[in-house]
Amino acid sequence: MLLQGTPCFYLVVLIGEYMSKGKVLGVILIILLIVFIVFTRKGLFGKGDVAEEQNRYTATFIDIFDTRTEIVGYAPTEDEFSKKATALREELINYNNLYDIYNDYEGVNNIKTINDNAGVQPVVVDEKIIDLLKFSKEMYAATDGRVNIAMGSVLSIWHRYREAGVDDPENAKLPPIEDLKAAAEHTDIENLIIDETAKTVYLQDPEMSLDVGSTAKGYAAQKTMEFARAQGYSNMLLSLGGNIAGIDGRIDGTPFRLGIQNPDMDSDVDYIKKVDIKDGQCVVSSGDYQRYYEVDGKRYCHIINPDTLFPSDTFAQVSIITDDSGMADAFSTALYNMTIEDGLEFVNTNDNIEAMWVYADGSIVYSDNFEQYLVD
Amino acid sequence: MKRNDIILIAVLLVVSIGLLIGVNIYRKNNTSGSAKVEVTVDGKVYGTYPLDEDRQERIELADGSYNILKISDGKASVIEASCPDKICVNTADIHYTDETIVCLPNKVVVKIVNGEENDVDGMTR
Ligand SMILES: [Zn+2]
Numbered sequence: 138m139l140l141q142g143t144p145c146f147y148l149v150v151l152i153g154e155y156m157s158k159g160k161v162l163g164v165i166l167i168i169l170l171i172v173f174i175v176f177t178r179k180g181l182f183g184k185g186d187v188a189e190e191q192n193r194y195t196a197t198f199i200d201i202f203d204t205r206t207e208i209v210g211y212a213p214t215e216d217e218f219s220k221k222a223t224a225l226r227e228e229l230i231n232y233n234n235l236y237d238i239y240n241d242y243e244g245v246n247n248i249k250t251i252n253d254n255a256g257v258q259p260v261v262v263d264e265k266i267i268d269l270l271k272f273s274k275e276m277y278a279a280t281d282g283r284v285n286i287a288m289g290s291v292l293s294i295w296h297r298y299r300e301a302g303v304d305d306p307e308n309a310k311l312p313p314i315e316d317l318k319a320a321a322e323h324t325d326i327e328n329l330i331i332d333e334t335a336k337t338v339y340l341q342d343p344e345m346s347l348d349v350g351s352t353a354k355g356y357a358a359q360k361t362m363e364f365a366r367a368q369g370y371s372n373m374l375l376s377l378g379g380n381i382a383g384i385d386g387r388i389d390g391t392p393f394r395l396g397i398q399n400p401d402m403d404s405d406v407d408y409i410k411k412v413d414i415k416d417g418q419c420v421v422s423s424g425d426y427q428r429y430y431e432v433d434g435k436r437y438c439h440i441i442n443p444d445t446l447f448p449s450d451t452f453a454q455v456s457i458i459t460d461d462s463g464m465a466d467a468f469s470t471a472l473y474n475m476t477i478e479d480g481l482e483f484v485n486t487n488d489n490i491e492a493m494w495v496y497a498d499g500s501i502v503y504s505d506n507f508e509q510y511l512v513d
Numbered sequence: 514m515k516r517n518d519i520i521l522i523a524v525l526l527v528v529s530i531g532l533l534i535g536v537n538i539y540r541k542n543n544t545s546g547s548a549k550v551e552v553t554v555d556g557k558v559y560g561t562y563p564l565d566e567d568r569q570e571r572i573e574l575a576d577g578s579y580n581i582l583k584i585s586d587g588k589a590s591v592i593e594a595s596c597p598d599k600i601c602v603n604t605a606d607i608h609y610t611d612e613t614i615v616c617l618p619n620k621v622v623v624k625i626v627n628g629e630e631n632d633v634d635g636m637t638r
Binding site: 195197199203204205207209300303304374376378379380381383387393394395396397398399402407408411420421422426427428429456 | 597598599600603604605611613615617620622624632633634635636637638
């Protein structure tokens with residue numbers, strides 16, 4: 138610690154030399170040495186050794202994407218960290234307002250505006266909405282329709298029954314299958330018309346609506362991390378409702394270590410597994426353990442299978458590691474709705490995606506290369 | 514160089530090293546004191562409770578909404594709440610520094626401060 142910086146070391150050597158010439162000078166130099174050390178600790182000596190101590194900070198926001206946002210980063214002072222966290226928050230709030238399906242915002246055409254104008258007229262929207270919708274169509278194609286943002290009509294029925302059921306568990310009910318089937322008649326993504334030159338979006342089917350829950354959060358997280366990189370931010374972790382992405386690793390050079398939520402919430406074990414991620418990678422889990430309600434003792438989660446129009450119940454959780462947050466979100470939803478055989482084939486034939494499936498009894502299946510990320 | 518000079522240097526060095534170590538220990542004790550549970554409502558601190566004392570605290574909001582915080586065996590959890598989604602109740606208990614339980618509808622955040630350091634930087638949900 139004391140001789141860590143070379144200037145410090147030279148000072149000691151100098152003291153030794155001058156000592157032979159006279160006591161007073163020596164003592165003065167010793168005092169200088171002490172002053173030097175104290176100043177170094179206080180950070181007056183620019184970059185190097187202990188001078189610019191990087192502290193770790195965490196910021197939590199609860200006003201974005203109806204979920205919790207956590208940003209972990211390093212800075213010499215809390216103020217400097219807050220500036221970065223605030224910049225990221227502003228980016229995210231912009232995405233939040235554009236991708237909102239429940240609320241209107243003054244002077245903003247968002248996804249709700251598009252839904253409100255279904256069958257009425259095309260709506261002029263921000264480029265960021267066009268980009269998300271195009272990305273969502275890509276995800277529809279990539280997952281064989283298992284990620285379908287045009288399922289709003291079906292999802293809103295489940296949303297209503299789930300909220301009522303959570304609020305009044307005694308009288309919790311399942312939506313009638315006839316209602317779901319009738320709504321499913323209006324989920325054709327081909328009726329989502331994007332005009333890139335006019336910058337408009339139009340829903341051709343007046344009964345249809347968009348629910349971008351399976352893609353918007355991840356897409357916004359990905360774009361926000363790209364923004365952070367463009368700003369030159371380093372050593373940062375962004376968690377958008379548990380969709381976690383990292384830039385670099387920890388300040389000490391070790392990788393960021395992430396816990397994967399144990400789907401068994403009654404267990405004393407917080408994390409079912411821990412993984413170390415590389416720069417630019419992200420991890421996301423889909424499961425039945427946070428957003429759900431129970432009817433007659435059976436749990437019904439928020440992830441609805443487009444084939445059955447009911448929540449999937451094959452797995453307790455599916456987790457994905459990949460290098461794009463948007464894809465991570467979409468693929469974890471898709472895998473949750475697939476059989477293990479289809480899912481394994483999907484993951485093992487796509488590059489840069491690894492997955493872990495957890496069954497209700499705690500048993501685990503890994504894709505070919507997931508285990509290389511595991512620690513402990 | 515005289516013998517006395519060397520002794521002087523040695524003494525001063527020892528004193529300065531001693532001071533540095535002292536400052537470090539003081540800082541450490543000040544940051545990793547006893548763990549606490551900090552509850553904020555809409556960003557404002559509602560209350561702070563020691564993590565090592567078992568208790569139940571009803572967090573009352575102006576509009577009648579509430580969350581019931583339970584601290585037991587050095588862990589904090591929300592065991593009951595008036596919110597429609599109950600995600601806070603369905604969140605696992607917490608005890609590591611910076612771990613949180615969030616109730617979005619009530620804007621309540623329960624956070625551990627000065628606790629045990631976690632070996633993970635984040636978790637999926
Ligand atoms: Zn709640």
